[in-house]
Amino acid sequence: MRRVGAAGAIEYSMVLQTASIIFCDRCEESTARFERDWRAYVTPESTGTRVTVICPACAEQNFGEDEAGWSD
Numbered sequence: 001m002r003r004v005g006a007a008g009a010i011e012y013s014m015v016l017q018t019a020s021i022i023f024c025d026r027c028e029e030s031t032a033r034f035e036r037d038w039r040a041y042v043t044p045e046s047t048g049t050r051v052t053v054i055c056p057a058c059a060e061q062n063f064g065e066d067e068a069g070w071s072d
Contacts, residue, residue: 039059
């Protein structure tokens, strides 16, 4: 963004950007990058639908190898 200051000088302000951070529901792992092997499980519940996000280490420990053969 560009604006002209009181002295007539052109000033540039920084534009803030949003960030997406995902957190593992089983441990304290998090990431702000698009990484492979993170998993999201959608499960129906009586109060609605629940989405559980799990990091690669917890996913392998709790659920085993990636079940989607095409994802390699």
